Amino acid sequence: MKKIAIQGIQGSNHHIVANNYYGANISLDECLSFDVLVDSLINSRSEQAIMALENTIAGSIIPNYALIDKYNLHISGEYYLPIHHHLMALPNQQIEDITEVCSHPMALLQCKEFFKQHKHIKLVEDVDTSAVAKRIADQQLKGIAAIAPKMAADIFGLSIIEDEIQTIKNNATRFVIIQTSHPENGKNEINKASLRFELDHKRGSLAAVLNVMSDCKLNLTKIQSLPKIETPWKYAFFVDVTFEAYEDFEKAKAIIQIMAEEFKILGEYKNGRL
Amino acid sequence: MKKIAIQGIQGSNHHIVANNYYGANISLDECLSFDVLVDSLINSRSEQAIMALENTIAGSIIPNYALIDKYNLHISGEYYLPIHHHLMALPNQQIEDITEVCSHPMALLQCKEFFKQHKHIKLVEDVDTSAVAKRIADQQLKGIAAIAPKMAADIFGLSIIEDEIQTIKNNATRFVIIQTSHPENGKNEINKASLRFELDHKRGSLAAVLNVMSDCKLNLTKIQSLPKIETPWKYAFFVDVTFEAYEDFEKAKAIIQIMAEEFKILGEYKNGRL
Numbered sequence: 001m002k003k004i005a006i007q008g009i010q011g012s013n014h015h016i017v018a019n020n021y022y023g024a025n026i027s028l029d030e031c032l033s034f035d036v037l038v039d040s041l042i043n044s045r046s047e048q049a050i051m052a053l054e055n056t057i058a059g060s061i062i063p064n065y066a067l068i069d070k071y072n073l074h075i076s077g078e079y080y081l082p083i084h085h086h087l088m089a090l091p092n093q094q095i096e097d098i099t100e101v102c103s104h105p106m107a108l109l110q111c112k113e114f115f116k117q118h119k120h121i122k123l124v125e126d127v128d129t130s131a132v133a134k135r136i137a138d139q140q141l142k143g144i145a146a147i148a149p150k151m152a153a154d155i156f157g158l159s160i161i162e163d164e165i166q167t168i169k170n171n172a173t174r175f176v177i178i179q180t181s182h183p184e185n186g187k188n189e190i191n192k193a194s195l196r197f198e199l200d201h202k203r204g205s206l207a208a209v210l211n212v213m214s215d216c217k218l219n220l221t222k223i224q225s226l227p228k229i230e231t232p233w234k235y236a237f238f239v240d241v242t243f244e245a246y247e248d249f250e251k252a253k254a255i256i257q258i259m260a261e262e263f264k265i266l267g268e269y270k271n272g273r274l
Numbered sequence: 275m276k277k278i279a280i281q282g283i284q285g286s287n288h289h290i291v292a293n294n295y296y297g298a299n300i301s302l303d304e305c306l307s308f309d310v311l312v313d314s315l316i317n318s319r320s321e322q323a324i325m326a327l328e329n330t331i332a333g334s335i336i337p338n339y340a341l342i343d344k345y346n347l348h349i350s351g352e353y354y355l356p357i358h359h360h361l362m363a364l365p366n367q368q369i370e371d372i373t374e375v376c377s378h379p380m381a382l383l384q385c386k387e388f389f390k391q392h393k394h395i396k397l398v399e400d401v402d403t404s405a406v407a408k409r410i411a412d413q414q415l416k417g418i419a420a421i422a423p424k425m426a427a428d429i430f431g432l433s434i435i436e437d438e439i440q441t442i443k444n445n446a447t448r449f450v451i452i453q454t455s456h457p458e459n460g461k462n463e464i465n466k467a468s469l470r471f472e473l474d475h476k477r478g479s480l481a482a483v484l485n486v487m488s489d490c491k492l493n494l495t496k497i498q499s500l501p502k503i504e505t506p507w508k509y510a511f512f513v514d515v516t517f518e519a520y521e522d523f524e525k526a527k528a529i530i531q532i533m534a535e536e537f538k539i540l541g542e543y544k545n546g547r548l
Contacts (some may be wrong), residue, residue, distance in 0.1 A: 027426075056501045059336035063383065105379070105399075112309075119456050125379075195334065204488030206497070207481055214478030222509070223480070223499045229422050235496070 011130035011152030018067040026050035075267025076183030103147040192271040197260035216252035279320035285404035285426030349541025350457030356366040363419040377421040388439040471534035490526035
């Protein structure tokens with residue numbers, strides 16, 4: 001049984017990803033923050049961890065990029081999950097009975113329009129979507145609702161008051177599978193990679209790197225400059241690329257290694273987009 | 275007296291930026307969220323607003339990019355503020371007396387290492403750094419501390435228990451000045467611009483745009499792909515460039531307008547970096 005660290009507790013979106021990615025035969029290490037998640041990997045409480053990295057609405061979860069970089073973690077896979085937010089509470093309550101909703105800031109943000117129509121409800125930030133559902137069930141809290149996936153309502157015996165309350169209906173989150181050791185993905189299944197590099201401030205240096213990628217038939221699916229910690233306003237670039245032939249990627253790798261500073265491959269893995 | 279909207283209340287970093295940027299002759303519209311800040315501009319409760327956009331540690335504040343884009347706001351200037359976090363409470367209390375610290379999630383994140391050494395302190399998220407300082411003073415709350423700028427301690431009569439508790443000492447935040455109308459910056463003082471555009475998925479299309487920028491002598495200081503809301507995994511690019519001659523920028527603008535889709539200039543302004 002594989003030990004997998006997730007952010008949040010059972011019933012959370014991270015738990016859903018774990019089930020979909022690995023199947024049922026796993027044991028969960030529930031981590032209440034991404035720091036604890038990384039600590040779980042480093043201290044071998046888990047073999048792999050699932051980490052949200054990017055969302056169609058909120059964009060990149062930037063501190064998680066920093067964690068992967070700082071602790072030299074490897075991305076061995078990715079998974080895209082459509083996000084469904086449901087308002088849930090103890091059974092037999094109506095929306096009028098709810099005075100307070102606790103959830104993760106990201107979930108609250110993604111349901112902003114719904115709550116504009118229900119101004120009597122106070123919004124309170126919490127660390128985890130499902131932990132609130134559990135607390136409502138454990139302490140039999142009336143008048144309080146959680147925003148969480150359907151799985152949480154099933155596990156903790158809550159009723160869904162309103163389903164699909166997210167503002168943008170096609171909301172999806174990209175999760176990555178991370179680990180401390182180098183993943184052993186076969187070259188045949190690898191068609192995506194995440195790279196990190198730095199460039200000097202010379203004009204056109206990024207264009208030059210992107211030209212190499214284009215010449216080597218790599219498709220850029222994501223680019224982001226991030227400030228370098230301890231060196232204000234010097235930037236590192238995080239880039240995701242997809243490709244058809246691993247040899248093309250190897251060629252680009254060899255060239256970029258010479259052109260860029262601090263070049264690092266965060267992961268080579270199978271594209272999770274269908 | 276110019277009406278300026280800030281995120282947070284007096285004593286906050288936004289307030290410090292307002293004072294440094296405009297001098298003292300302004301009246302503040304204190305907004306408890308960035309949504310309210312934008313609403314203040316749109317409904318003419320303020321003429322200009324100050325909005326944090328990027329931090330050396332946490333990276334871009336992505337939802338703020340989305341707000342500028344969605345409401346077609348214009349960036350008319352920018353200001354870089356070094357961030358100093360101080361732990362403050364009612365006078366005559368020691369660190370041992372403090373059981374709870376409330377602050378903005380970003381401030382808590384940036385002081386993580388400090389609190390690892392003081393594990394008896396419970397960390398609670400709040401919407402604003404200075405609002406907590408005010409609440410401590412108003413309600414004479416003992417045992418609770420705020421993380422806020424020195425200005426907040428001065429205004430609300432709190433004592434600083436520990437100064438400079440941020441993990442990374444050279445932590446700076448980039449603020450932009452935004453408004454609903456087109457700014458009237460003179461061409462002579464403009465040497466920086468923020469652009470937004472979309473590209474089709476053709477390989478090499480971003481490299482082509484960056485080549486134009488490089489050929490026109492623009493320096494890229496920031497790049498970010500952001501998912502397009504309502505169109506999952508189609509990306510818009512947000513790019514900041516600096517230049518010496520406005521004519522160079524005009525030339526690049528004319529070309530990129532043809533190459534890219536949905537090209538938009540978010541602002542042309544004076545570089546705030548010294």
